Amino acid sequence: MAGMTDVLLPETPEEAVSAYGDGAGVTVVAGGTIVMPEINAGRLRPTKTILLARAGLAGVSREEGKVTIGATSPLEALVDLAAPVGPCAANVGDIEIRTQATLGGNLCAGEGLGAPRGDLQGALLAVGAHVRSAGAGGETTEPLEDFLAHRRDRLVLDVSYDDPEAGAFVSLDRPHTHEYTVLAVSAARLADDSVRLAATGAGSWGVRLPSAEAAADDPESAGAAALRDVSPHDDALASAWYRSQVLPVLVRRALTQLQENG
Amino acid sequence: MKLTVNGRAHEVESAPLTPLLAVLREELTITSPKAGCQQGGCGACTVLVDGKPVRSCLLPVAAVDGSEVTTLEGLGTPERLAPVQAAFYEQYGSQCGFCTPGVLMATHALLERTPRPSRDEIEAALAGHVCRCTGYVKILASVEAAANNGSAS
Numbered sequence: 155m156a157g158m159t160d161v162l163l164p165e166t167p168e169e170a171v172s173a174y175g176d177g178a179g180v181t182v183v184a185g186g187t188i189v190m191p192e193i194n195a196g197r198l199r200p201t202k203t204i205l206l207a208r209a210g211l212a213g214v215s216r217e218e219g220k221v222t223i224g225a226t227s228p229l230e231a232l233v234d235l236a237a238p239v240g241p242c243a244a245n246v247g248d249i250e251i252r253t254q255a256t257l258g259g260n261l262c263a264g265e266g267l268g269a270p271r272g273d274l275q276g277a278l279l280a281v282g283a284h285v286r287s288a289g290a291g292g293e294t295t296e297p298l299e300d301f302l303a304h305r306r307d308r309l310v311l312d313v314s315y316d317d318p319e320a321g322a323f324v325s326l327d328r329p330h331t332h333e334y335t336v337l338a339v340s341a342a343r344l345a346d347d348s349v350r351l352a353a354t355g356a357g358s359w360g361v362r363l364p365s366a367e368a369a370a371d372d373p374e375s376a377g378a379a380a381l382r383d384v385s386p387h388d389d390a391l392a393s394a395w396y397r398s399q400v401l402p403v404l405v406r407r408a409l410t411q412l413q414e415n416g
Numbered sequence: 417m418k419l420t421v422n423g424r425a426h427e428v429e430s431a432p433l434t435p436l437l438a439v440l441r442e443e444l445t446i447t448s449p450k451a452g453c454q455q456g457g458c459g460a461c462t463v464l465v466d467g468k469p470v471r472s473c474l475l476p477v478a479a480v481d482g483s484e485v486t487t488l489e490g491l492g493t494p495e496r497l498a499p500v501q502a503a504f505y506e507q508y509g510s511q512c513g514f515c516t517p518g519v520l521m522a523t524h525a526l527l528e529r530t531p532r533p534s535r536d537e538i539e540a541a542l543a544g545h546v547c548r549c550t551g552y553v554k555i556l557a558s559v560e561a562a563a564n565n566g567s568a569s
């Protein structure tokens with residue numbers, strides 16, 4: 155089943171970074187929820203695999219209002235974090251999947267099986283998270299927006315953000331836990347009183363909604379403005395038309411909830 | 417690689433990326449975990465690894481080298497059913513039985529962390545388990561019965 159492949163099990167973050175190198179030809183397996191179905195079905199035949207199970211990259215810490223989440227922290231470890239991150243994590247899969255699936259995998263996911271993946275991309279965009287990662291050119295720490303564009307070539311080490319003053323997460327209900335989220339909107343009010351909004355499911359990966367942010371004082375018009383920030387797509391879960399109808403509603407609800415949450 | 421399954425130590429020779437499910441079923445002939453969808457979506461392969469419910473089809477065995485695995489075979493025997501097994505038996509919580517091992521392991525884990533779960537907590541804990549026979553009503557009743565039996569004993 156596995157075929158001929160080098161399988162490395164680094165025991166420290168340094169060993170993981172060294173094993174990853176520039177990432178060329180490397181398959182990274184953390185929780186396995188994204189990669190293992192591909193391997194099981196024979197669609198992916200890795201030549202060099204890094205298992206991060208023991209790399210020492212898990213753990214959630216909070217220091218002076220700054221939250222730092224290790225790359226291999228399971229999503230179940232995030233569900234009690236403040237909105238939007240906690241409720242977003244709780245909305246992924248089911249308890250077994252959340253026990254296995256990791257933050258790093260969620261950030262690196264996307265454009266698979268014709269459905270949007272990577273729910274936390276939206277929530278972490280909303281709180282202005284930064285990603286520390288390794289790969290070609292060495293270690294970098296950059297805003298999540300920048301990271302997402304080249305996420306396939308990086309090894310996530312951790313993600314950090316300042317706890318927002320208030321947060322909100324709204325999502326279309328899933329018909330079943332096995333479904334990916336069709337569309338979700340995260341909102342956060344930061345310490346400088348600015349409001350950030352981001353969506354998951356309105357494009358290939360999580361996107362910020364700057365036009366909606368600019369109109370954040372008026373949830374109704376912010377909802378309409380959000381359509382200027384996205385290019386919704388058809389996939390197995392929903393049509394672009396449907397997403398366009400729903401996005402303004404979710405933006406309005408997220409902003410209303412944000413106002414209610416302080 | 418080493419695995420302790422239901423209290424018994426095993427040396428494992430499968431390739432490192434072999435899913436734990438295949439190691440259990442094909443190398444160790446422990447067959448209660450079922451190969452359903454094999455992509456994490458049906459719950460039939462659910463086992464406990466170090467006490468937590470996980471999908472064994474999604475776990476490369478090398479990632480759990482040295483871990484303690486519990487399958488349904490480790491909960492009870494036909495002569496001495498575990499409380500969750502007895503409750504499902506008494507409440508007709510199983511029909512064809514294919515999903516039952518996974519449902520029982522998830523239920524066992526739920527009752528370990530929440531001995532008296534609410535209906536919502538039960539539904540959340542079993543949300544990832546597909547059953548095509550029972551319509552779920554008798555499964556939910558079985559879990560509630562198991563919780564009540566547990567508190568009475």
